[in-house]
Amino acid sequence: MPTSTEVLNELFFSLLEAFTDTQLDQDVIQETGICQSCLLKFNEYDELITRAEVIQVDLTNLLT
Numbered sequence: 001m002p003t004s005t006e007v008l009n010e011l012f013f014s015l016l017e018a019f020t021d022t023q024l025d026q027d028v029i030q031e032t033g034i035c036q037s038c039l040l041k042f043n044e045y046d047e048l049i050t051r052a053e054v055i056q057v058d059l060t061n062l063l064t
Helices: 012-020 026-031 036-063
Strands: none
Touching: 012 036
């Protein structure tokens, strides 16, 4: 089972902690898997964030 996103290689639990603004216990991270639908959504989010950052850079370059 993958533990990180496909594009940025961000750890799923790091993203989950950022979303919930909480710190997960190490035991929870080690003992808990991630469901397939969550995996797909994390990868989708990762891809879209990466694309948005590229667009932001492109727009900044066009405006300067």
